[in-house]
Amino acid sequence: MQANKTLLAVGSDALLPVLQVLRQQHWHIIHIHDPQQWKAPRSTSCSAGLLLLDGKLLRKSAALQQLASQLDMEWLLLTERAQLEQAAVRAFINDSCYDYHCLPVENERLAVTLGRLHGKTLLRRRSQHEQTEQEPQQLVGEHPSIRRLRQEIRRLARVNVTVMISGESGTGKELVAQLIHQYSDRADGPFQAVNCGGLPVNLVQSELFGHERGAFTGASSCRIGRIEAAQNGTLFLDEIGDMAIEAQVNLLRFLQEGTIDRLGDNRSRSIDTRVLSATHIDLPAAIAKGRFREDLYYRLCVCQLQLPALRERRSDIPLLAQHLLQQSASRHGIPLKRLSYEALAVMLQHDWPGNIREMSNRISQGLAMASGRVIRPQDMGLGSRMQTLDHGLEAVRERAEREALATALQLHNHNSSQAARTLGISRATLYRLLKKYEMNAVD
Numbered sequence: 001m002q003a004n005k006t007l008l009a010v011g012s013d014a015l016l017p018v019l020q021v022l023r024q025q026h027w028h029i030i031h032i033h034d035p036q037q038w039k040a041p042r043s044t045s046c047s048a049g050l051l052l053l054d055g056k057l058l059r060k061s062a063a064l065q066q067l068a069s070q071l072d073m074e075w076l077l078l079t080e081r082a083q084l085e086q087a088a089v090r091a092f093i094n095d096s097c098y099d100y101h102c103l104p105v106e107n108e109r110l111a112v113t114l115g116r117l118h119g120k121t122l123l124r125r126r127s128q129h130e131q132t133e134q135e136p137q138q139l140v141g142e143h144p145s146i147r148r149l150r151q152e153i154r155r156l157a158r159v160n161v162t163v164m165i166s167g168e169s170g171t172g173k174e175l176v177a178q179l180i181h182q183y184s185d186r187a188d189g190p191f192q193a194v195n196c197g198g199l200p201v202n203l204v205q206s207e208l209f210g211h212e213r214g215a216f217t218g219a220s221s222c223r224i225g226r227i228e229a230a231q232n233g234t235l236f237l238d239e240i241g242d243m244a245i246e247a248q249v250n251l252l253r254f255l256q257e258g259t260i261d262r263l264g265d266n267r268s269r270s271i272d273t274r275v276l277s278a279t280h281i282d283l284p285a286a287i288a289k290g291r292f293r294e295d296l297y298y299r300l301c302v303c304q305l306q307l308p309a310l311r312e313r314r315s316d317i318p319l320l321a322q323h324l325l326q327q328s329a330s331r332h333g334i335p336l337k338r339l340s341y342e343a344l345a346v347m348l349q350h351d352w353p354g355n356i357r358e359m360s361n362r363i364s365q366g367l368a369m370a371s372g373r374v375i376r377p378q379d380m381g382l383g384s385r386m387q388t389l390d391h392g393l394e395a396v397r398e399r400a401e402r403e404a405l406a407t408a409l410q411l412h413n414h415n416s417s418q419a420a421r422t423l424g425i426s427r428a429t430l431y432r433l434l435k436k437y438e439m440n441a442v443d
């Protein structure tokens with residue numbers, strides 16, 4: 001990260017006297033007349049942008065928005081007061097600028113504002129940097145099912161049993177496996193994730209167990225398998241339900257005996273690894289159809305974790321959205337934007353068939369597509385304003401309340417006192433809500 005004071009100035013030569021003063025204040029200045037001229041790589045280290053809006057630039061509003069939304073820095077707009085009468089100018093200021101000054105320029109005020117922009121850009125870059133570099137993976141969510149999951153992860157991390165993690169695609173199964181590894185005393189060892197579904201039958205064996213040179217046609221060198229690579233660490237078998245039945249017997253042998261043989265080598269090697277697996281399919285049904293070995297199932301399922309679909313914990317949507325926004329902005333080097341209220345309302349209603357991965361993808365899409373600083377539903381490829389208004393915020397709130405009640409009651413076997421405590425409301429409020437939604441508790 002560089003901390004130099006570099007200013008990107010966009011506008012006509014009318015800016016020159018101002019730029020002269022700023023140079024004396026130790027700003028390094030890049031001056032372009034036209035937003036489309038900006039060709040520098042995104043990693044450029046400008047920390048502030050100064051934009052002199054005149055009639056000519058106003059006609060290039062799309063290019064301006066494009067420029068302002070793609071560069072990781074804050075913008076100050078210089079404008080004639082009369083231009084503020086135009087809705088497009090006001091929208092541009094709201095969406096894309098940190099501040100605006102009316103002409104003529106007051107040099108002292110300008111110096112203070114640009115200093116602030118510079119400081120703010122550096123602060124944001126620093127926190128984005130710290131977030132990606134240092135922050136461990138986190139399981140975001142305050143829904144009772146996620147709170148309980150966090151406790152279960154901590155407990156399971158301490159014991160060396162196999163765990164089967166089930167849930168729809170994108171619900172966080174691999175993340176949970178990583179957390180179990182991180183909290184375990186194997187955290188300093190490797191975490192090896194294998195996608196069993198993506199491996200063709202003929203490759204599964206060599207991928208899992210490794211092979212010696214010449215073990216089969218094309219095996220030109222010796223290769224350590226994924227199980228061996230997970231020595232003293234954790235082996236995560238993703239999509240285990242899709243593993244070819246022929247490969248299942250060898251995996252079973254490894255789980256029973258704790259040893260593997262590389263293909264083409266009959267020396268058994270002892271392996272000490274913790275095995276976690278995940279599936280999005282119904283394994284008992286696969287067993288009934290003869291597609292999955294029952295003995296392997298019991299070996300892999302000493303403990304089980306079931307992850308809820310995102311639509312079953314809608315109250316977590318705002319929290320997750322904020323987390324994914326920050327994560328995506330810092331990963332892709334895009335300036336942070338905020339979700340419009342409308343976007344959040346649409347997200348609360350969406351059913352999220354692809355769960356958190358879908359949300360993460362849509363938010364990245366929104367960050368890339370939004371022309372200003374605000375992400376609208378259409379930027380994420382989500383329904384229109386009319387659809388939101390059809391349902392209204394009240395309907396969204398009712399739906400979230402109904403779901404929170406149902407989950408709390410289920411969690412506590414329909415005991416109203418305990419459910420009220422979990423929800424952080426009084427029993428009287430709980431009864432009022434149960435009556436409103438025609439639901440029942442036991443006591």
Ligand SMILES: Nc1ncnc2c1ncn2[C@@H]1O[C@H](COP(=O)(O)OP(=O)(O)OP(=O)(O)O)[C@@H](O)[C@H]1O
Binds near residue numbers: 141167169172
């Ligand atoms: N509770 C959560 N908090 C924060 N991020 C999450 C959470 N759950 C999932 N994610 C993120 O969502 C993305 C998808 O999660 P993950 O890959 O773990 O899902 P999965 O269930 O293993 O998916 P698949 O079945 O398709 O393999 C990842 O980027 C993950 O970090």
